[in-house]
Amino acid sequence: MDGEASYFLPHYRLQNLLDALQHAGFNCIGPQVRDGGIVYEPLTHASQLPWGIRDHQSPGQYRLIKTDEKKAFSFANGAQALKPILFKPRETVWRVVRDENGKLEFKPHYSKEQPIAILGVRSCDLVAMAIQDKVFLRENHVDPRYEERRKSLFIIAINCSYASGNCFCVSAGSGPEVNNPFDILMTEIHDGLVVKAGSKRGHEIIAALKLEMARVEQNDEAANNVAQAAAMQTKRIPLENGYGLRDVLFSNLDHPRWEQVADRCLSCGNCTQVCPTCFCHSETEEPALDGSCSEHHREWDSCFTSGHSYLNGKVIRDDTRKRYRQWLTHKVGSWFDQFDVSGCVGCGRCISWCPVGIDLTEELAAISGEANEREKM
Ligand code: SF4
Ligand code: SF4
Structure with missing residues (x-):
């Protein structure tokens, strides 16, 4: 969102952002280290973020290393993007129950979930989500489970300041700078994050934090970091991605x-x-052994x-x-x-x-x- 005012969120105030999101009714999810990788997990405290962690990726390899930088988002990505949050690896779609007269009653199945605010979404992952929207929110073929999660999702995107050895978003036309819709956009610099709002609810969260405007040198450092992530990429998709x-x-x-x-x-x-x-x-059926009911599942x-x-x-x-x-x-x-x-x-x-x-x-x-x-x- 060009032209939007930029503010500075010091690293030590990231907790205030999480608190504001929780106060607004969101269940926060953010990147964390688990089993040698970066995963999106429930996030209640800023200390859970992968401070000073960077990923080294090459064909068939992924490993995390510690850096001297005290940054929370200095890695490129983990094994999963937003897909498992919106399009679950396995879920029940409907149930059928047989009553005492043998009549079958079919009921759609929805699990009630708290709205999610997700922290640190990369540009390529936002572009991927927009592609999945074309699949699951297609006119006359809307998936109601995906739609509900997608509508309530609060997106805190981040411009990349580092590219792994396997990233090629520049040639794919999807990054490293965020151009898709977001609620809040962040770019990390050495001592904090330059942030701006991209939606009304994003404005409300930023206003609640009472941040100072970002200074010119902070905006410049942020822009340089994104340019660096683009310049680091050595892989490219041949011809054009077209x-x-x-x-x-x-x-x-x-x-x-x-x-x-x-x-x-x-x-x-x-x-x-x-x-x-x-x-x-694929879709599978799981009938009860006594024939009284059955569940219909969808899984990747x-x-x-x-x-x-x-x-x-x-x-x-x-x-x-x-x-x-x-x-x-x-x-x-x-x-x-x-x-x-x-x-x-x-x-x-x-x-x-x-x-x-x-x-x-x-x-x-x-x-x-x-x-x-x-x-x-
Ligand atoms: S299926 Fe995919 S991940 Fe598995 S070996 Fe083949 S190319 Fe690699
Ligand atoms: S590089 Fe392309 S094909 Fe491979 S996982 Fe990412 S989006 Fe899918």
Whole structure:
């Protein structure tokens, strides 16, 4: 939100922000260290944030290190974005109960949840959420569970000041500066955060904090930090993250590289589980043994499972080559036909969390022929 006034929130007053959000009725969630990674967890005290922690990511690798900086947001990302908060990995969709006359009664199932305020949302994750909105909030096909969580979500976004070795949001067109809607936007500097409001309720929270206006040198430090995050990125998506790449992929469906990547790929599905835009799911029935009732569940699925392409008695994608090709040609190809946007926001998670370090930017470069062009240069 250009033109909005910027304020300075010193690090030692972050607790005031959490208190104001809790007072406004939100359940706060924020990044924390758990099991060697960064995860979004309930946050009641600012001391729970990952102070002085940075992530090192490379293909197939993710590790946290301590830095001398006393910052709370100096890492790039954890394994999950907003997806598990809005589109739960597993949830009950409806229940059916049989009464004493044998009549079945179907009831939709909703779990009542407190509105969430989430702290430290990255630009690429906001772009990914906007893509998931196209799936779950589509006209005439609205998912009511997603819609309720999404409407009440209070977003405290943060501009990145560091990029991991696997980030490529610049070439994907999704970061590191936040351009999607937010309630409050922060940029971290050495002793605090430059903040501004992006909504009425964001204004109200900032007003309650009674902050001083950010000084020119604080705004300059914030802008330099974001520029640094962009300049650090070494990976890029080949061609453009657009229709041109889609066309190249679909004209190379028999490229030998699909076979080569299939030799390495374990078909484990990690890439689809950590991807903030993947939305495929399966639905299952869990009947009670006595036949009195049954629950209908929805849970994340993956184009790497055999069941996901089971159609009319046959598994259509019966080998890893077809499954990997389906994933990549959908993600950065036919996603355009469905949603007029790429399914890749350049967060790099699928590269870090792939157990064998398969890097989609390298695969795309090989299949599009860009890798050959680079070698000739
Ligand atoms: S495909 Fe990989 S880099 Fe792109 S959004 Fe999904 S996880 Fe991130
Ligand atoms: S590309 Fe990597 S993460 Fe994805 S299914 Fe294959 S081995 Fe698993």
